[in-house]
Amino acid sequence: xxxxxxxxxxxxxxxxxxxxxxxxxxxxxxxxxxxxxxxxxxxxxxxxxxxxxxxxxxxxxxxxxxxxxxxxxxxxxxxxxxxxxxxxxxxxxxxxxxxxxxxxxxxxxxxxxxxxxxxxxxxxxxxxxxxxxxxxxxxxxxxxxxxxxxxxxxxxxxxxxxxx
Numbered sequence: 001x002x003x004x005x006x007x008x009x010x011x012x013x014x015x016x017x018x019x020x021x022x023x024x025x026x027x028x029x030x031x032x033x034x035x036x037x038x039x040x041x042x043x044x045x046x047x048x049x050x051x052x053x054x055x056x057x058x059x060x061x062x063x064x065x066x067x068x069x070x071x072x073x074x075x076x077x078x079x080x081x082x083x084x085x086x087x088x089x090x091x092x093x094x095x096x097x098x099x100x101x102x103x104x105x106x107x108x109x110x111x112x113x114x115x116x117x118x119x120x121x122x123x124x125x126x127x128x129x130x131x132x133x134x135x136x137x138x139x140x141x142x143x144x145x146x147x148x149x150x151x152x153x154x155x156x157x158x159x160x161x162x163x164x
Contacts, residue, residue, distance in 0.1 A: 001048035001123070002026045003115070006036040006064065007082070008056040014162070016051065016082075019108050024122030025115065033059025037067050044073040049119050051102075054083035065097040078118045082106065 003020055005027050007013040013029045020027040028047075030036035033056050040047060050068070052061040061081045068074040079097060084104035100114045 002028045002046055003049045003051060003119075004028055004030055004036060004039065004047045006030045006033060006050060006052035006056075006061075008032045008053065008058075012053070016111065019111055020115070023112050023115075026122075032056055033061075033064055036064055040064075040067065040074055040077075041071065044071070044077075047077065049078050049080065049115065051080045051082060051115075054081050054085065061098070069097055080114060080118060 003025050005013050005016045005020070007016070007029075008031060010029075010031060013031065017027040017029055028039075030039055033052070036050065036052065037059060040050070050064060052064050054061045061079065061083075065079050068077050068079065078099040080100045080102060081098050082102045082104065099118050102111060102114060
């Protein structure tokens with residue numbers, strides 16, 4: 001099961017993805033709300049959590065929450081909201097569809113603690129690039145057996161294929 005990280009700024013989404021994959025979660029990036037809604041509707045069983053920026057150019061976290069709430073195959077999926085709004089706590093309390101919020105600028109530990117509170121510890125190691133889905137394998141058949149080797153391959157792949 002994957003965590004869908006939604007932001008219209010690639011660098012922010014990528015950083016969140018690195019934090020999650022290094023903690024053992026399987027993140028996937030959606031650049032903006034429209035892409036997130038498309039992915040959620042296409043493969044609802046692939047995701048266990050959505051972490052979304054509150055305000056984006058097209059569709060923000062509120063619209064994503066509405067989509068999840070209205071679609072029976074998505075209903076109940078937790079959503080964590082990320083925003084730089086000063087009144088984020090009031091926004092969170094006013095919209096009961098959100099399961100948590102993270103104020104910008106956020107810290108690694110704060111993100112991981114909230115994710116663990118909402119969905120629990122990681123259940124599986126990521127074995128694919130969270131940006132493009134490229135499998136991280138030792139050869140053409142076997143997944144990388146050790147976590148350190150897997151993270152080294154993931155980092156090398158991301159540097160080569162997805163430069164900042």
